[in-house]
Amino acid sequence: MKKHLRFLIPLALLLVLVLFLGAGLQLDPREVPSPLIGKAAPGFALTRLDQPGTTVRRDDLLGKVWMLNVWASWCVACREEHPLLVAFSRDKLLPIYGLNYKDQRADGMQWLSRFGNPYDVSLFDSDGRVGIDFGVYGVPETFIIDKQGVVRFKQIGPVTPEVIRDKIEPLVRQLNG
């Protein structure tokens, strides 16, 4: 009994290994958990994309739940995400702020007039420093920030209808609750 079932040991080990590898394949190594979740959003003072003379600061936004969407005219995935964001902005669930990341003003403006502008305001981060403070590494990225200025959610890469329906909408309702 014991002896002729021995061949099962390597088989069992193999199955365990396959399970681990299979689980590993389901994970996306590009999705790095943000240390910012639950912490205060980094401070910033940036000019508006459309008004180089007007500065917007983080603290101007205290008291409301808002979305920060990092985008750029050179970003292909932003282009994919854009129609969804335009549709979402029509629901007026929360103010959407754009962070125009490492872009040129003219290019950014042109992109918005061509593909539609879902943003209440776009902030112009030409050298990407505010992006670094937000830990941005894969544009587009989307943050939800609560009334106290705390980051509550981060999406790396394009938002999807599922993410909006299952994560963003319930969270915004709860935060505004």
Added chain:
Amino acid sequence: MANGTALHCARSGFVLRQPVRWLLAGVLALVFALLLAPAPARALEAAPAADNPELEARMVDITSELRCLVCQNQTIADSHADLAADLRRQVREMLEAGKSRQEIIDYMTARYGDFVLYRPPFKATTALLWLAPALMALGGMLALVLVLRRRSRMADDQFDPDDAEEADLAADKPTY
């Protein structure tokens, strides 16, 4: 004669297995040597064309410890990604401002998490990561020791002869 052959057989069994033991000991020694050997010297970077080579060297030293999140298998020092260039600039500026190495590392982990560190800190969530290689090596050695000890207690006739000549001897065929 038959008696003598049996004796010869038993002894040769031992003698022929001796090199196997030496081989095992050699492999183990090699494994230990590799485990204990110091990390190979890091390949030298191309000389930086900066105003301040000393600062540049410190920047490279720090960014070599940091993972580029865009190309995850490269360090910030090596990567050509736009973000890596920005982060090198950031480290350069922080060094110019007199920030310490630890302050810069803290700045990066505050934004990108422990994931940016090629040498993550030892804490509850990373304990398995750090200890797994040692545990696996210990497990392997334990298994090896157990197997060898069991085999050393086994009688000679439980081993297969090593070659045809021995097979003849084991079968007690007379050899001329």
